[in-house]
Amino acid sequence: YKTLDDLDVAGKRVLVRVDFNVPMKDGEVTDATRIDRALPTIQDLSKKGAKVLLLSHFGRPKGKANPEFTLRPVVKALGDKLGGPVEFADDCVGAPVAKIVKNMLDGDVALLENTRFHAGEETNDPAFATALAENGDCYVNDAFSAAHRAHASTEGIARILPAAAGRAMQRELDYLKAALAEPVRPMMAVVGGAKVSTKIELLLNLVSKADILAVGGAMANTFLFAQGRSVGKSLCEPDLADTAREIIAQAGKSGCDLVLPIDVVVAKEFEEDADREVAGVDAVAADGMILDLGPETVDLIVEKIESAKTLVWNGPLGAFETRPFDTATVEAARFAAKQVGDAGLVSVAGGGDTVAALKHAQVAKEFTYVSTAGGAFLEWLEGKTLPGVAALEASAAK
Numbered sequence: 001y002k003t004l005d006d007l008d009v010a011g012k013r014v015l016v017r018v019d020f021n022v023p024m025k026d027g028e029v030t031d032a033t034r035i036d037r038a039l040p041t042i043q044d045l046s047k048k049g050a051k052v053l054l055l056s057h058f059g060r061p062k063g064k065a066n067p068e069f070t071l072r073p074v075v076k077a078l079g080d081k082l083g084g085p086v087e088f089a090d091d092c093v094g095a096p097v098a099k100i101v102k103n104m105l106d107g108d109v110a111l112l113e114n115t116r117f118h119a120g121e122e123t124n125d126p127a128f129a130t131a132l133a134e135n136g137d138c139y140v141n142d143a144f145s146a147a148h149r150a151h152a153s154t155e156g157i158a159r160i161l162p163a164a165a166g167r168a169m170q171r172e173l174d175y176l177k178a179a180l181a182e183p184v185r186p187m188m189a190v191v192g193g194a195k196v197s198t199k200i201e202l203l204l205n206l207v208s209k210a211d212i213l214a215v216g217g218a219m220a221n222t223f224l225f226a227q228g229r230s231v232g233k234s235l236c237e238p239d240l241a242d243t244a245r246e247i248i249a250q251a252g253k254s255g256c257d258l259v260l261p262i263d264v265v266v267a268k269e270f271e272e273d274a275d276r277e278v279a280g281v282d283a284v285a286a287d288g289m290i291l292d293l294g295p296e297t298v299d300l301i302v303e304k305i306e307s308a309k310t311l312v313w314n315g316p317l318g319a320f321e322t323r324p325f326d327t328a329t330v331e332a333a334r335f336a337a338k339q340v341g342d343a344g345l346v347s348v349a350g351g352g353d354t355v356a357a358l359k360h361a362q363v364a365k366e367f368t369y370v371s372t373a374g375g376a377f378l379e380w381l382e383g384k385t386l387p388g389v390a391a392l393e394a395s396a397a398k
């Protein structure tokens with residue numbers, strides 16, 4: 001794919017797809033991480049004299065304009081960070097955009113209203129992609145976290161205008177490559193979360209690529225169940241026992257060291273500071289609920305992390321939102337973070353609850369790279385081609 005270094009942008013209108021699908025409350029941005037990540041691209045283009053037109057979706061307004069899903073609150077958050085004014089167009093196509101562009105000077109930045117106010121965005125309607133493209137001379141995609149969507153602003157438009165990856169997109173792809181496609185070995189994956197059902201393809205892909213795969217979280221219960229163990233009242237997906245056995249068999253075939261729990265933390269109630277005990281995986285009581293990995297399992301995972309040179313992490317290892325069932329997640333994450341400094345471990349994390357779990361462990365900043373992507377990170381771990389990235393590659397090959 002091309003990058004900002006390959007585009008001649010001075011005096012040009014550059015449409016930049018960012019992901020400003022940010023947490024908001026009462027009309028204010030509550031977590032600006034995704035805005036921060038977009039700044040290098042915006043500033044680079046602005047410095048080079050481009051007229052920067054930012055495109056993004058926000059929420060799921062289902063193809064209709066809806067004030068509940070306006071991107072307007074981002075104007076202030078972004079303006080504060082850029083230290084200059086940001087214009088806002090109350091549509092992402094047509095006259096409202098043209099009017100703003102007419103008054104822009106080289107280097108100015110404007111944000112366009114939610115692309116999902118148009119049904120053509122999600123259906124990737126070529127007519128809508130063309131309407132978007134009409135207000136730009138070239139296109140930059142800096143929204144890795146939306147790259148798993150084949151939408152008009154992430155895919156269709158890249159087939160119309162000269163297209164390049166932004167700085168955040170480039171960084172993301174570089175780290176993902178270093179973590180999974182061309183890792184320094186041994187490469188270890190840590191996968192947690194509640195359900196095997198949402199991560200079947202991811203687990204199958206990882207057992208074929210990783211040297212070590214540790215499975216935690218409630219999804220590990222399904223593996224224990226598949227091995228014929230009783231998991232009491234724990235969250236479990238009995239229907240997926242065959243899938244779990246298939247993953248275990250696949251690990252054997254590909255020589256992947258699959259690390260499953262050997263002990264667990266069990267409680268009768270799922271609440272903060274509930275009475276709890278550590279049990280071996282063969283001794284979970286019928287009325288018990290597994291809520292975290294036990295200390296021996298944590299020691300084992302820590303030992304494996306110590307042996308790894310590359311670590312990919314997705315999903316919490318226990319019910320980390322409820323203390324003390326955050327113990328395994330916090331201890332393993334802190335050890336991984338320490339290894340980055342102590343042993344040069346390359347640690348890459350992302351997807352869904354993962355960032356929240358690392359922030360809870362206060363190590364999000366110590367990891368080598370933390371992706372802001374949810375679904376896109378998971379699809380990448382599944383080994384899928386992301387349409388937004390494929391469109392950039394196709395554009396460069398033209």
Ligand code: 3PG
Pocket residue numbers: 019021059060145146149373374375376
């Ligand atoms: C995300 O928050 O993961 C991305 O912005 C994609 O949002 P979506 O799941 O609504 O497409």
